[in-house]
Amino acid sequence: QVQLVESGGGLVQAGGSLRLSCAASGRTFSSYGMGWFRQAPGTERELVAAINWSDPSTYYLDSVKGRFTISRDNAKNTVYLQMNSLKPEETAVYYCAATPRGYSTSLPAYVYWGQGTQVTVSS
16 A cells, blocks of 8 residues: 655746645555646546656656656655646646556556645636
8 A cells, every 4th residue: 555645736826836746655665656647627637747666767748848847756755746837727636646567657557646736827
């Protein structure tokens, strides 16, 4: 079992930045691939970024490439999402999730989820 707790969400103006953190506890964190998802009201949950458990392989949604950066610190059991140049349409609840696969872009592969943190971008 892996427990995930997100933090760092909040209200930011368009063009601003936020850094989300996801603290993990439980089984060996370094064995899990990690992902950040987001879900706005009335929309499906989408994968924003993912990172492999061992090598630096990463995935980014096309619309966030060059603005968002996912990283992990296995010593601190924490994964981060640095979000720059935020846009109002990126207002959503952001979730971190863990997959026992080393790396996945498929939502069903993620078996552990945090409770989510609200990100609101004002125009």
